[in-house]
Amino acid sequence: MSAESFDFIIIGGGTAGIALATRLSEIAHQKVLVLEAGIDHSDDLRVKIPAFYSALFGTDADWGFRTVAQEKLNGRSISLNQGKAIGGSSVINAHVFAPPTQDILDDWTKLGNAGWDWATIAPYYIKAFTSPHSSEEHRQLLAVDDWTPDDLSTGGPVQLSYPGDSHHPIRQIWxxxxxxxxxxxxTNPWVHASVGAFSNLASIDPEKRERCHAAKAYYSSIQKRENLHxxxxxxATxxxxxxxxxxKATGVQYSHGGQIKVANAQKEVIVSAGALQSPKLLExxxxxxxxxxxxxxxxxVKDLPSVGENLQDHLVCDISFAAVENKMETLDALARQEPKAVEEAMLNFMQKHKGILTSAGIMTYAYLPIIDFLAGAGRETLLKMLDENRPSASSxxxxxxxxxxxxxxxxDPNRPSAAYLTAIGQNPVAPDPTTGKPTPPQPGQHFTIATVLAQPLSRGTVHIVSNNPAEAPEIDxxxxxxxxxxxxxxxxIMYIESIAKSAPLSGVLKQPLHPSSPHGHMTDLNAAKRYMESRTISMWxxxxxxxxxxxxxxxxVDNYLRVYGVSNLRVxxxxxxxLLPPGNLQSTVYALAERAADLIKEAHGLN
Known part of the structure; x- marks a missing residue:
């Protein structure tokens, strides 16, 4: 079987893979191959239009993975939507571009990864994106007017914006x-994030108001490079x-066009198939x-027991509340697919690049500690809880x-253990705690507050269930x-109601609060746990x-991303x-790819 040779073969053209390929192919005499299982969905309106992101779930742009039944979530199998396309999950995600904290990246180093601290890695986050420029008037509306406009010197491929209408009141209210x-x-959280509320950025082009995913940002302008295939x-099989x-990794076997083919790698094979499929391919x-x-x-080839172990993920739990009518624009009419509202929104987007379709509804964020645990009896409770759950000597x-x-x-009161976010509308994805099924679209206007477990200790696994490359792995x-x-x-989760009762946010929500489920009224911690078990889903x-x-x-892998015990292979x-950052993972994946490109170039004298 004849095989073509390349300097680098990248398995997976997702968020990390296509960004890495773009950077490696900057060296004109290096031949780079990318093998992507999906296709190009860039022209799909569901990809372009920010508000339509959830319409991609369950389509051919989504791998459609599910977990095994989760004992602590009422035995539910949880959906894990992952992008199957050039651009990967950046094609189907909810656009949020969230910063890490300095402490988290410094913890990467403390875990044994020299060269991955804040001082080293923060510039790679910045390298990946271009921050939006806003007038002073808009900066006030966006509630970022006391951030120094020139805090960041950015010019990266991913075009960011403050999603939706800059006049929407939720940012100032939050x-x-x-x-x-x-x-x-x-302060600008991209300069220094610790704890506090802020208006979040999104990977949405500030001019066209379309999704700016990895393929569009990195690949679209350079796809005719002769050395990039x-x-x-x-x-990949x-x-x-x-x-x-x-x-030594020397090549990749893959199926394409009904044939089994082989490509040879002169320098390296790089696996970029994602957290659910990179371990599968290694196995x-x-x-x-x-x-x-x-x-x-x-x-x-190499007995490496940790492959497929240490799976961590962000869990999210929300409460949707009835909002005071006409106090602010929401996505509820779109959730109900009201013909007039959908038609007007589409015309506004297609003709003016404006309107409710220009965001997924997530405009505000907060990184917070458990405020009840900072002093007094709450602090004593925390210390006792930490001692009771400490790993044993044999762990x-x-x-x-x-x-x-x-x-x-x-x-540490300056480190977040959760991220909070809001959505201007009801949540059509999470299950109703009573029925266990997603709630049908409800009348009226709604407002959702969600919290994300920032630093989960729970760890799971992803492993193959056969030697058939077409079979999905078991995800637990x-x-x-x-x-x-x-x-x-x-x-x-209990703190969500406290936020909803706080002014001025309380002024746009019906009082007393009307949660979408009666279980959203939590009188004690046990009630919160029951709600959590029935409502929580993955943040993917x-x-x-x-x-x-x-x-x-x-x-x-080591701190150069090289797989232990073999050569010429990275992930x-x-x-x-x-260790997960506190908010959405997208920005960290871009930073990782940018850092990896420099490490690989340096290793082969290509700088």
Whole structure:
């Protein structure tokens, strides 16, 4: 079988993969191949129009993964929507472009990853995007007028904006509500984020008001580069290794057009298939837990037990409240698919690039600690809870390391243990706590406040179930399996009602509060836990399954993203993220790809 040769082969043209390919192909004499299982959905209006993102779920742009039944979520199987397209999940996500915190990136280094601290990695976040320029008037409306406009010198491919109408009142309302609480983020969170509320950015082009995904941002303008070859609808089935010690990745076997093909890699094979499929491909190729590989008659190339372990994900739980009619614009008419509202919105978007369709409805964010745990009896409760749930002496090194991070986070009033966000409309995705099914669109206007468990301790697994590359892996996040997660998340969920009762936000919500489910009224922590079990879903931020950690601490790749025990093989995607940032994962994946490009160029003398 003849095989074409390339310098670099990247498996997966998603958010990380296509960004990395763009940077590596900047070196004209380096030949780069990208194998992407999806196709190009850039012209799909559901991709372009921000408000339509959820219409892509369950389509051919979505891998449509589901977890096994989750014991701590009432036995529910949880949907994990992941993009199957050039551009990956940046094609189907909810656009939010959230900053990390300095503490989290510094914790990456403390976990054993030299060169991944804030000082080193923050510039790579900035390198990936262009921040929006707003007039002084608009900056006041956006509640960012006290941020220094020139704090950031950005010029990266991903075009960002403050989503939706700049005149929408929710930003100022949110800002003033938290200012009264002493939790307004007064500085640009991209310069220094700790705790506080802020208006969030989104990967939405500020001029066209269309989604700016990875393929559009990085690839569209350079796709005619002669040294860059992108093959769509190409499914990688196996990484090929040569004999020797250590084994060397020399190529990739893949299916395309009904044929099995092989591509050779002169320098490196780079796996960028995502947190749910990068471990799958490693296992199919003989890199993973030897017991699992032998179970499916796969020859062991490298016994690396941590492949597919350490799965972490952000959980999100929300309460939707009835809003005072006509106080602010919401997406509810679109959720009900009211013909007149949809027609007007489409005309406004297509003709003027304006209107309600220019955002997914998420405009405000907050990074917060558990405020009740900062002093007095609450502090004593926290200290007792931490001692009761501390890993035993026989626990793994990894469990102890992660617990230390969680403990530092919970004890520090300037570190967030949750992110909060709002959506201008009802939530059509999460299940109703009474029926267990998504609530049909309701009449009237609604406003949703959600909280995200920022630093989960619960860890799950992703593993193959056969040696068939076409078969999906078994995904078991083991959500809320760590008791500390249950207590922390429940406390944050209870705080949602406190936010909703606080002025001036309370003025746009019907009072007394009318949650979409009667279970949204929580009288104690046990009620919050019951609501959490029935309402919580994934934020679709899986990470950590090929973790960047020391091998003895459960790592799969080193701090250069090289897979342990083999040569010429790296992983570059969310699977290497050792610890989730507090908010949406998108910006971190871009930063990771930008950093990886420099590491790879340096390793091969290509700078």
């Amino acid at each position: 800002s003033e509500t938290f200012e009264k609480k002493g939790y307004r983020m007064a 992108v093959v769509l609808d190409a499914h 196996k990484i090929i290794f040569s004999d020797g010690q250590p084994p 199919l190729s003989g890199v993973g837990n030897a017991d699992i590989l032998r179970q499916y008659n796969i020859e062991v 793994t090194t990894q469990a102890k390391m992660y617990y230390e991070v969680a403990e530092r986070t919970l004890l 996040p083991k959500y809320l399996s760590n008791p500390l997660d249950v207590e922390v998340f429940a406390k944050h 931020h899986p990470a950590g399954t090929c973790a960047m950690l020391p091998e003895q601490a459960g790592g799969v 570059v995607d969310s699977s290497v993220v050792p």
